[in-house]
Amino acid sequence: MLSSLRIASRRAVAARNVSALRAASTWANVPQGPPDAILGITEAFKADTFPGKINLGVGAYRDDKGKPYVLPSVLKAEDKVIQSRLNKEYAGITGVPEFTKAAAVLAYGADSSALNRLAITQSISGTGALRIGGEFIKKFYPGAKAIYIPEPSWANHAAVFKDSGLTVHKYAYYNKATIGLDFEGLLADVNKAEPGSVFLFHACAHNPTGIDPTPEQWKQIEQAVKNKGHYSFFDMAYQGFASGDIHTDAFAVRHFVEQGHNICLAQSFAKNMGLYGERIGAFSVVCADAAEQKRVDSQIKIIVRPLYSNPPIHGARIAAQILNTPELYEEWLKEVKEMADRIITMRALLKENLEKLGSKHDWSHITSQIGMFAYTGLTPEQMAGLAEEHVYATKDGRISVAGITSENVGRLAEAIFKVKG
């Protein structure tokens, strides 16, 4: 029997512990995460009061006035969707079928052998597609649970695949000396990797470098991948946005499939339809036959269900309207080309302005690179110098060409000339 004195003292200790617990928050031990590079740029840009400041950190298209751009075809498709007064029931786990069917045709081509053996799901844009793919590989890939990504790659790739439970390896991609593709290094790494490794390829408009292999180089990469029995995972976040032509930009994806690779693919409609915040994408796996497709499809559903149950419907309906309505589709193709052309023009203007200023530096990489981003080859110190000139971009030397306009290109060239010569 405990004496009443001991009980009272135990109660007092317990009460002290409870109030100590109340004083220290449950999350007191959560450490501060490292600062986000893009957020840092946005904040520095906002704080700068200089009227001619330039933000080249954003990963979204801007029109020639530097404003966000909603595609007219998207507005028309959205009007149609709203006017149809559809209900707001849940989509199935793999999304809106009219959307996924059309997305597959867009990526693989209308006459692709992949279409009738393709397991496809709508996804939370390109990032979500990569995450489902990472999970699928971790669960079912018969080889090592690892993936090779290019060095450098989109900053989120490594995080997405690590969180999927994969080990992330790097393969050579960028040649600092030429500010171009390290093709020999890439092939050497493909050849060096354990047979049956998984390789992630940017289908077009490589982010962050803007450097893509040529069709001839893709053919050699395909051969090397086949010889080593590797598996290819394509990330196509910019179809149409790179060259202005959806077929040209899908070359690598379609070539690998034609050569017998049962690839998997992450698609995004953020850039080519400007549907950034609608989060519209797709993840697909080319299967051996219809029976395999059925099994893979069932497992994709098992992955998606506990992640987010089913995807949002609004953006998928807009994209489906565009892809399935011939007039809207034609209009969209033109708008994609206009966006790509504006970017190509800004590249040429930047190079021209630098040359006019008397820069002796070779700027040909600015125009040979493709897509939203350009790797300038500027050092972190030179990028800090640019910030002093009120030009903001990531310190790896990447600039978003979408942020350049006819009005600011002259000042941008002057700022680059000042820090680089």
Ligand SMILES: Cc1ncc(COP(=O)(O)O)c(C=O)c1O
């Ligand atoms: C190479 C690459 N993959 C995937 C994405 C995913 O974008 P989102 O999730 O917005 O579709 C991006 C976005 O910048 C990208 O650059």
